[in-house]
Amino acid sequence: MSDGDGVRISPLPPGFGDMLPGPELVAALAGVDRNACNGFEVGELVRAGRKVARWAESLSLGDTQILAHCPPCFKDDEAERSSVPEPRAAELLSPLLGWTNYRSDQFMLIALALSDLPNTRGALERGELEFSEVRTIVDRLTLLTPADRTAVDEAIFPEVLKLRAGLLRLHIEAEILKVSASRTREGAWM
Numbered sequence: 001m002s003d004g005d006g007v008r009i010s011p012l013p014p015g016f017g018d019m020l021p022g023p024e025l026v027a028a029l030a031g032v033d034r035n036a037c038n039g040f041e042v043g044e045l046v047r048a049g050r051k052v053a054r055w056a057e058s059l060s061l062g063d064t065q066i067l068a069h070c071p072p073c074f075k076d077d078e079a080e081r082s083s084v085p086e087p088r089a090a091e092l093l094s095p096l097l098g099w100t101n102y103r104s105d106q107f108m109l110i111a112l113a114l115s116d117l118p119n120t121r122g123a124l125e126r127g128e129l130e131f132s133e134v135r136t137i138v139d140r141l142t143l144l145t146p147a148d149r150t151a152v153d154e155a156i157f158p159e160v161l162k163l164r165a166g167l168l169r170l171h172i173e174a175e176i177l178k179v180s181a182s183r184t185r186e187g188a189w190m
Contacts, residue, residue, distance in 0.1 A: 011036040017044050021055030021127040051127030057134075058125040064111035067092065085112060106135075113138045116149040119157040128161050133168060140172040148179050155179070 011033050019025045029048050037045065068085040085108075093104035114121040120137050123129040137160070141149045155175040163171050 010041060012041050012044060016048065019048070019051075021051040021125070025055075026052055050130075054124055054127040054130060057131045058121065061107075061111040061114055061121075061124070064093070064108060065115060068108060068112055109142065110135060110138045113142065113149065116146040117141070117153040118150070119153045123157070123161060133160075133164070136168055137172060140169065140176065144176065144179070148176075148183070151179050152176055 013028050013031075016028060016032075019028060025048060029045065029052060032041075032045060034042065034045065066081075068089040069081045069083075070089070071080055071082050071086060073080065090104045090108035091101065093099055093107060094101050097104070099107070114124075114134075117137065120129065120134055124131070124134050137153075137156070141152055144152065152172065152175045155178065156172055160168060160171060
């Protein structure tokens with residue numbers, strides 16, 4: 001696109017690269033003419049798409065957490081919540097999403113664990129972590145008590161946002177060892 005003076009005008013809206021994930025970014029992303037974009041701008045579209053995907057994953061995990069507290073019901077029943085997760089809630093995900101029971105159980109576990117991991121949950125909502133990274137964090141923290149999970153979650157941020165794959169796992173495991181050593185000194189571990 002050109003403004004008539006030979007100066008190219010980007011098809012991306014102003015501030016597009018800095019937009020936070022959410023409905024506004026979804027609308028902006030959908031409204032861009034891809035054919036008018038140069039390579040840099042297409043890269044920004046890819047980056048924005050990943051932010052939106054991470055944000056959508058956080059919504060899905062949040063809804064899954066709510067689903068875990070919904071007692072079995074029929075389509076027209078009133079909304080009800082139980083104080084503890086329903087034992088067979090993950091089984092609802094298999095037919096809904098076409099997943100295996102293993103995948104459904106794993107997703108439910110991650111959704112429920114995020115209630116003890118506010119920094120991890122927030123980073124996913126902001127599009128700063130991929131689902132695979134969230135899964136790595138949750139996998140490493142599953143056997144800890146909720147309080148220890150929260151302590152490790154606090155200890156790993158914001159450094160964890162700069163790490164990927166093996167370094168991410170090592171950093172989390174180092175923080176688990178620190179929490180473990182602290183609990184041992186206090187006489188409260190295990």
